Amino acid sequence: MENTIFSLIPPFLAIIMVVLTRRVLLSLGVGIVSASLLLANFSLTGTVSIIYDAVKGIFVSEGSLNTSNIYILLFLIILGIITSFITISGGSRAFGEWAITRVKSRVGAQIVTIFLGIIIFIDDYFNALAVGQISRPITDRQKVSRAKLAYLIDSTSAPICVVSPVSSWGASIIALIGTILATHNITEYSAFSAFIQIVPMNLYVWATLAMVFIVALRNIEIGPMKIHERRAVKEGLVSDPNKPAVDKLQEDLPTSKKGSVGDLVWPIIALIVGVVGTMFWTGIVGSEGNVSLLAVFENTDVNTSLIIGGLLGLAVTIGFFIRQVLVYKSVDKSVFKKGVWAGTKSMLPAVYILLFAWTIADLIGRLETGKYLAGVVEIINLNHSFLPLILFVIACVMAFSTGTSWGSFGILLPIAGDIAAATDISLLLPALAAVLAGAVFGDHCSPISDTTILSATGAGCNLIDHVMTQLPYAVISALIACFGFLVIGFTGSTTLALLTIVVLLILFVIITSRRTKEV
Incomplete structure (x- = not known):
């Protein structure tokens, strides 16, 4: 069943069930069982053994603890506790009151979110949760729906990271490009300069970022997003009260009336400084020879940085809570246990979903779904000028099916290099750009993607609501990017491709504006 068309069954089954049932854990569970059955050749005992091995692999790898996954889970719990105590200390209330005097419109709240997403480009996980x-x-005060907030976060996390050379993504991609260039004896440019040239060719990223600004500035609501935005504006409900958010606090927590903006801002600053500082430290330690900025980000330990930064942020948060207890006497110390439990419990749904998503991702990897999809590229016999478009579409499908952009471009980038070298070497950089763009789109839309899950977590949005409301905008951006990749494939001009993107976005604005007026 491995590396065959049957390997597509589990991811597609899970995705279809998510859409039809709106029950994430059930759908992922069905995908896990179906993948295990295929791997075990429908042996029940083999199926149970494979599932156990996959779940065990989340926590134990090669005889030692899998600290990467454990740290991510712990970071989520820490973030939930930080959120809980910021609420108790009155930081959220004070910040909301402060922000409403300065951010005086829904558009302003959304633009602030977008700029934060662009500025915090170090890592997509950190971006999604911190933003x-x-x-x-701010967005809650301005009655921006949580679904819209999740869309803004998701559209400025991975898209920014994939074009930033000083990010965990950029460093890894540059390393992959270096291997491809060495394999094909290409010496005209270095891996870093190749990456810089690829950045403007990543057409989905630019279409997506432009779309985010357009949607925020012109209040363009498409599909299910209309329902969420209208409910937020008319009823003041930023999320569907009948659907649980991924990280919604399950208990009413007491809130200090003496809290200040600092009770929210300083824990967040400590969190950011702790994560970024540790990323530099682990990157320097892991670098050999001459330490450069690129080497630092290539060798940094993101997950360790998250946990250390999270602990620093938590320590500062607890410090402000203690001040409210001992100095201001605005809350009782007995609230501490309640705050810890409420914060922990608020993140358990996200933890469960991530565990299921990691399990199915591992099983899909064993089925070699990615290799099968990549192989499809090699047997398609079309005009070479269609190569960027074909690779973009294949990467979209692969990342959407597997829920991982890293896994998709890890498999497809070398294959794209081989195909370009064997057909038309001038298409090498556009081909690599198309793979990166497609991988981001697929990961962007997949309900089993960890970045999708974390974006919903950061926004406090129901996961399925996030997926369904974001999908129309992402698909439109992808379709626009398709035309751009056709242009770049036939003309070799990045400028013309970008102009095509601009023209199509203008047409999108004109068409949606007319429809809005008609409504």
Whole structure:
């Protein structure tokens, strides 16, 4: 069943069930069981053994603890506790009151979120969670739906990271490009200069970022997003009260009336400084020879940085809570246990979903779904000029099916290099750009993607609501990017491709504006 068309069954089954049932854990569970059955050749005992091995692999790898996954889970719990105590200390309330005097419109709240997403480009996980934590009080006050907030976060996390050379993504991609260039004896440019040239060719990223600004500035609501935005504006409900958010606090927590903006801002600053500082430290330690900025980000330990930064942020948060207890006497110390439990419990749904998503991702990897999809590229016999478009579409499908952009471009980038070298070497960089763009789109839309899950977590949005409301915008951006990749494939001109993107976005604005007026 491995590396065959049957390997597509589990991811597609899980995705279809998510859409039809709106029950994430059930759908992922069905995908896990179906993948295990295929791997075990429908042996029940083999199926149970494979599932156990996959779940065990989340926590134990090669005889030692899998600290990467454990740290991510712990970071989520820490973030939930930080959120809980910021609420108790009155930081969220004070920040909301402060922000409402300065951010005086829904558009302003959304633009602030977008700029935060662009500025915090170090890592997509950190971006999604930190931007959500900072922006949520502002968007809630301005009656921006949580679904819209999740869309803004998701559209400025991975898209920014994939074009930033000083990010965990950029460093890894540059390393992959270096291997491809060495394999094909290409010496005209270095891996870093190749990456810089690829950046403007990543057409989905630019279409997506432009779309985010257009949607925020012109209040363009498409599909299910209309329902969420209208409910937020008319009823003041930023999320569907009948659907649980991924990280919604399950208990009413007491809130200090003497809290200040600092009770929210300083824990967040400590969190950011702790994560970024540790990323530099682990990158320097892991670098050999001459230490450069690129080497630092290539060798940094993101997950360790998250946990250390999270602990620093938590320590500062607890410090402000103690001040409210001992100095201001605005809350009782007995609230501490309640705050810890409420914060922990608020993140358990996200933890469960991530565990299931990691399990199915591992099983899909064993089925070699990615290799099968990549192989499809090699047997398609079309005009070479269609290569960027074909690779973009294949990467979209692969990342959407597997829920991982890293896994998709890890498999497809070398294959794209081989195909370009064997057909038309001038298409090498556009081909690599198309793979990166498609991988981001697929990961962007997949309900089993960890970045999708974390974006919903950061926004405090129901996961399925996030997926369904974001999908129309992402698909439109992808379709626009398709035309751009056709142009770049036939003309070799990045400028013409970008102009094509601009023209199509203008047409999108004109068409949606007319429809809005008609409505």
